[in-house]
Amino acid sequence: xxxxxxxxxxxxxxxxPAARSRAEVxxxxxxxxxxxxxxxxxxxxxxxxxxxARFISQRSRKKTGIEIHPAAKIGKGLFIDHGxxxxxxxxxxxxxxxxxxxxxxxxxxxxxxxxxxxxxxxNVLVGAGAKVLGPFKVGNNARIAAGAVVLDTVxxxxxxxxxxxRIVRVNGVRPLNLDQIHIADPVAQELCRLxxxxxxxxxxxxxxxxxxxxxxxxxQMPDAKEENKKTMP
Ligand SMILES: CC(C)(COP(=O)(O)OP(=O)(O)OC[C@H]1O[C@@H](n2cnc3c(N)ncnc32)[C@H](O)[C@@H]1OP(=O)(O)O)[C@@H](O)C(=O)NCCC(=O)NCCS
Numbered sequence: 001x002x003x004x005x006x007x008x009x010x011x012x013x014x015x016x017p018a019a020r021s022r023a024e025v026x027x028x029x030x031x032x033x034x035x036x037x038x039x040x041x042x043x044x045x046x047x048x049x050x051x052x053a054r055f056i057s058q059r060s061r062k063k064t065g066i067e068i069h070p071a072a073k074i075g076k077g078l079f080i081d082h083g084x085x086x087x088x089x090x091x092x093x094x095x096x097x098x099x100x101x102x103x104x105x106x107x108x109x110x111x112x113x114x115x116x117x118x119x120x121x122x123n124v125l126v127g128a129g130a131k132v133l134g135p136f137k138v139g140n141n142a143r144i145a146a147g148a149v150v151l152d153t154v155x156x157x158x159x160x161x162x163x164x165x166r167i168v169r170v171n172g173v174r175p176l177n178l179d180q181i182h183i184a185d186p187v188a189q190e191l192c193r194l195x196x197x198x199x200x201x202x203x204x205x206x207x208x209x210x211x212x213x214x215x216x217x218x219x220q221m222p223d224a225k226e227e228n229k230k231t232m233p
Contacts (some may be wrong), residue, residue, distance in 0.1 A: 004076060007036055011077030011097055031080030031100075034066035041070035049171065075122070091115045095122035095140070102127040108210075109151070143169075 011203045012032060030129045037060035045053035053070035058068050061067040065084035068074070072088050075096035080086055085103035088094070091114070092106045100106075108116035115135045120126070124138050127146030132138065139156030148165040159169040167175055 004039070005036075007076045008032065008078070012079045015099055030064040030066065030083040031086075034060050034064040034068060034083060034086075035074075035078055037064075038068040038070065038072070038074065041068075042072070042074075045070035054121050066156065072117075089117035091135070092117040093119040095120055095124065097122060098124045098126070100126045101128035101130075101146070105131045105133070107131065107133050108135070109133045118150075119140060 001092070009022045009025050009032070012025050012029065013022065016025075037056055041053040041056040041060070044050075044098050050070075057068060057070045064184060064224065066080060066086045066088075068086075068088040069090040069092070071090045072092040072094070073222045074088075074092075075098070077097040077155045078094060079097075079099045080101075082101065082102035086100060087105045089105075091108075094106075098120055102103045106126070108122070112135055116134055118132045118134060118138055120132075120138045121142065122141035123141045124144070125142075126132065126144045127148065129146055130144045130148045130150065132144060132150045134151055137151045138144065138150070139158060140226040141157045143159040144150055144154070144165070145159065145161035147163070148161050149163040150160050150165040152165075154160045154165075154167065155170060157171045158167045160166065161168050169175070186220050
């Protein structure tokens with residue numbers, strides 16, 4: 001237990017340039033306080049003392065503004081920075097050494113039952129205000145940008161940004177556009193090209209006809225009725 005506590009403390013010091021000592025983190029960091037309460041509540045929850053577990057987690061929410069359901073599964077070295085407004089739902093799973101900023105929700109969409117919250121791999125970063133909603137996986141070393149709303153699986157080493165979130169980097173490289181739905185329709189494009197060429201040809205033909213008529217009749221175009229009379233048998 002003492003080793004876990006030290007792990008949690010050291011991992012915060014490693015990742016927060018503002019943290020000066022273990023004592024500072026232990027006494028002053030709300031994320032660390034919430035994590036300590038969670039570890040107690042989780043132990044009670046696993047030993048079937050569910051009411052007491054929820055009591056501790058709700059009291060911790062009042063003090064820190066961070067709500068972690070005691071049934072959630074959290075690995076070592078979680079760093080909740082600033083903390084206020086963080087919600088971690090009942091069936092959430094979080095790997096080791098993840099970082100979560102303020103106003104993050106690891107929640108459900110309201111459509112699922114049973115496992116309805118996300119599973120985060122190891123070393124995942126979830127930026128301020130991001131919402132990760134649903135029972136899918138966020139891969140190891142993934143980065144969720146501040147303000148993103150993630151509704152689907154995020155692969156290992158990927159960066160997801162935006163609303164709804166899309167993958168913009170995998171291993172630091174921009175992925176190929178594999179979107180098969182929003183690509184231009186090649187048949188429609190070919191038809192468009194053909195229509196354009198037909199219009200050009202029609203214009204050409206009209207000009208040729210006009211020139212021929214001018215050569216035949218000078219500037220005076222024949223009356224259509226007269227012309228018909230001439231050609232009618
Ligand atoms: C996403 C993040 C982790 C950077 O990850 P990264 O893999 O290094 O990504 P990059 O910086 O290379 O950016 C990749 C693309 O996403 C865009 N992007 C980055 N962060 C974004 C965000 N929050 N929202 C929308 N787009 C974002 C970049 O502009 C870039 O766009 P491009 O593909 O057009 O060039 C970082 O931008 C972030 O949001 N960190 C959260 C930090 C935080 O919450 N701090 C709070 C402190 S109090």
